[in-house]
Amino acid sequence: MSDTYYITTPIYYVNDMPHIGHIYTTVMADIFARYHRLCGDRVRFLTGTDEHGQKIQKAAQAQGIEPLALADKVVARYHHLWEILNISHDDFIRTTDARHQQGVSEIIRRITAAGDIYKGEYEGWYCAGAEAFVPDSQVRDGKDLETGYPVERLSEPSYFFKLSTFQDRLLAWYRANPDCIQPKTRYNEVLRFVEGGLKDLSISRASLSWGVPFPDDPEHVVYVWLDALTNYISALGFGSDDDTLYGEHWPASMHLVGKDILRFHCVYWPAFLMSAGLPLPRQIFGHGWWLRDEAKMSKSLGNVVRPDYLVDRFGTDAVRYFLARDMTFGQDASFSDEAFLERFNADLANSLGNVSSRTLAMVRRNLDGKVPASTSDGPVPEAAQTAVTAFREAMDRNAPHRALEATWRLLATIDGFIQERQPWAVARKGDEARKELESILYSCLEGLRIASLLIEPIIPSTAAKLRAQLGATDLPVNLADGVTWGLMGEGHKVGESEPLFPRIDIKAYLKELQSGQETEKAKAKKERTPEDEMITIDDFSKVQLKVGIVREAERVPKSKKLMKIMVDVGEGEPRQLVAGIAAQYEAESLIGRRIVVIANLQPAKLMGVESRGMLLAATGEDGAPFLLSPDGEVDPGAQVR
Numbered sequence: 355m356s357d358t359y360y361i362t363t364p365i366y367y368v369n370d371m372p373h374i375g376h377i378y379t380t381v382m383a384d385i386f387a388r389y390h391r392l393c394g395d396r397v398r399f400l401t402g403t404d405e406h407g408q409k410i411q412k413a414a415q416a417q418g419i420e421p422l423a424l425a426d427k428v429v430a431r432y433h434h435l436w437e438i439l440n441i442s443h444d445d446f447i448r449t450t451d452a453r454h455q456q457g458v459s460e461i462i463r464r465i466t467a468a469g470d471i472y473k474g475e476y477e478g479w480y481c482a483g484a485e486a487f488v489p490d491s492q493v494r495d496g497k498d499l500e501t502g503y504p505v506e507r508l509s510e511p512s513y514f515f516k517l518s519t520f521q522d523r524l525l526a527w528y529r530a531n532p533d534c535i536q537p538k539t540r541y542n543e544v545l546r547f548v549e550g551g552l553k554d555l556s557i558s559r560a561s562l563s564w565g566v567p568f569p570d571d572p573e574h575v576v577y578v579w580l581d582a583l584t585n586y587i588s589a590l591g592f593g594s595d596d597d598t599l600y601g602e603h604w605p606a607s608m609h610l611v612g613k614d615i616l617r618f619h620c621v622y623w624p625a626f627l628m629s630a631g632l633p634l635p636r637q638i639f640g641h642g643w644w645l646r647d648e649a650k651m652s653k654s655l656g657n658v659v660r661p662d663y664l665v666d667r668f669g670t671d672a673v674r675y676f677l678a679r680d681m682t683f684g685q686d687a688s689f690s691d692e693a694f695l696e697r698f699n700a701d702l703a704n705s706l707g708n709v710s711s712r713t714l715a716m717v718r719r720n721l722d723g724k725v726p727a728s729t730s731d732g733p734v735p736e737a738a739q740t741a742v743t744a745f746r747e748a749m750d751r752n753a754p755h756r757a758l759e760a761t762w763r764l765l766a767t768i769d770g771f772i773q774e775r776q777p778w779a780v781a782r783k784g785d786e787a788r789k790e791l792e793s794i795l796y797s798c799l800e801g802l803r804i805a806s807l808l809i810e811p812i813i814p815s816t817a818a819k820l821r822a823q824l825g826a827t828d829l830p831v832n833l834a835d836g837v838t839w840g841l842m843g844e845g846h847k848v849g850e851s852e853p854l855f856p857r858i859d860i861k862a863y864l865k866e867l868q869s870g871q872e873t874e875k876a877k878a879k880k881e882r883t884p885e886d887e888m889i890t891i892d893d894f895s896k897v898q899l900k901v902g903i904v905r906e907a908e909r910v911p912k913s914k915k916l917m918k919i920m921v922d923v924g925e926g927e928p929r930q931l932v933a934g935i936a937a938q939y940e941a942e943s944l945i946g947r948r949i950v951v952i953a954n955l956q957p958a959k960l961m962g963v964e965s966r967g968m969l970l971a972a973t974g975e976d977g978a979p980f981l982l983s984p985d986g987e988v989d990p991g992a993q994v995r
């Protein structure tokens with residue numbers, strides 16, 4: 355009987371385009387899904403998008419489009435990324451799917467029937483960036499201390515979930531299932547948080563329209579996290595007429611998430627499920643954070659790693675390998691181009707690439723391209739079995755980076771064996787040493803075939819390519835009978851071979867990258883969305899705009915455009931300003947005219963003439979300025995807001 359294995363990723367917000375952090379979770383989930391398929395389990399792998407809530411509504415508004423249109427755009431991008439990254443998900447759920455909304459209504463009906471929902475008034479802070487209700491103690495200077503996002507004050511009717519009554523049940527669940535939250539440090543964090551006491555949770559929003567309508571009260575939409583978390587069961591048909599998949603796959607084996615959303619998954623979600631009388635997930639794994647060269651990735655810094663560039667340049671498997679190998683699963687890691695390139699050359703081009711190309715070249719040259727008779731020469735057969743065991747053991751305890759180390763130890767053993775036995779020298783001895791040569795090369799070929807099964811979940815295309823080169827495409831691809839030593843049949847022809855990973859010239863590439871990054875930074879600046887461009891009222895109030903009356907005006911000598919003017923802005927002494935209006939305005943026509951001036955601009959010199967402020971003008975089609983004036987005789991110095 356095979357086991358079932360249901361793994362999920364977070365469903366991603368559609369307010370922005372994905373970066374390497376988003377693809378990380380999905381690539382890792384894909385690795386686990388593929389690993390379990392290789393073990394013969396019945397796997398279901400779900401990913402999708404979280405499309406409701408204030409954050410998406412705001413982002414869509416800023417772009418002047420409907421939220422669903424924004425979602426469609428970003429969803430297309432995710433589909434493209436999952437395709438180029440060779441992600442093998444079985445389903446992609448969108449929270450705007452009808453099937454999902456049915457599931458949300460059903461879970462709320464069950465929670466209501468359990469008596470865990472009541473109506474009240476929410477008075478407090480809301481952080482749209484994290485879509486979270488934030489306690490007063492966590493707010494300073496208008497910001498959520500935990501996420502750094504701005505908060506706003508809400509005061510509205512709301513449905514509440516009696517989360518406070520779940521403290522003991524949650525603690526009992528954690529204690530009875532010490533592996534339910536991983537890694538251990540995160541388990542401890544969650545436990546401490548819940549031990550500190552829980553407050554009831556607002557689960558509806560009355561002031562928002564972009565969401566799932568609250569069952570039996572269309573004045574409210576469902577709070578986006580209750581909506582989003584339910585995707586894990588609505589995608590299996592929970593709440594719909596056909597819930598066969600739900601019966602087969604729930605509870606989930608693993609919710610893989612980033613550490614930022616642990617509380618939603620480890621506290622709210624199990625409490626909702628308990629209330630609804632549904633089984634709880636087996637495990638929630640909160641992985642670490644990818645930083646860029648030790649700094650947080652952010653669009654405004656222009657340091658976001660965009661995955662398609664790396665895939666384009668180095669291929670899907672290089673990216674998948676790096677993500678799985680370079681981050682200790684569970685901890686933070688820093689992405690740097692140098693580390694990526696060094697890993698590429700050392701592990702992929704050298705280790706894997708060289709060992710296989712040398713072996714195959716010798717088989718082609720000396721054995722007529724045919725697999726010799728099965729033997730178990732040297733340390734490779736044992737190393738292969740050790741690697742299989744260590745690989746499985748590491749994957750089963752959520753340590754894919756260790757599983758890769760075990761695989762690369764096998765490659766190192768094959769490499770060492772080649773160095774030691776020097777098959778090229780044996781070949782030179784001619785017929786008398788043919789048996790010895792065959793025996794050495796068989797061990798290498800078979801060791802490589804078993805390695806190809808271990809790399810299968812991580813770099814599946816390379817694994818298949820390697821098996822094709824070894825001529826082993828008709829042998830079982832699994833981690834049961836497939837890893838038995840000696841399956842490669844005598845006389846079988848090895849396939850065509852080309853380098854799996856051609857070496858990169860790191861210096862040349864870094865140079866190329868630098869110029870690329872400059873363009874990227876410039877692009878990031880250009881590509882700022884309307885939402886990025888938004889400022890707060892505080893930002894605006896930093897600009898002191900005042901009405902001024904022009905007292906004197908004269909052209910700046912030798913300049914076609916610049917006019918020097920003396921403006922009374924209610925400070926007693928007039929101020930000197932230099933403005934680029936001389937091509938359109940005569941000096942005399944300006945005298946006595948009311949204009950609008952930025953009074954707190956840092957002084958600057960234009961063609962050697964000091965300017966202490968700037969006047970406001972609209973720009974015509976050909977760039978010509980049109981002066982702005984107040985609509986009436988306001989006093990100089992009057993504030994403009």
Ligand code: ME8
Pocket residue numbers: 363364365366367368374375376378379404582583584585610611612613614615642643644645651
């Ligand atoms: O939180 N390093 O969606 P989201 C590693 N819609 N992982 C990262 C990362 C980084 N720098 N940046 C993002 C949401 N991630 C909700 C989830 S689930 C019911 C609802 C990954 O688009 C990581 O998995 O903000 C993180 O948890 C997730 O993207 C957040 O994606």
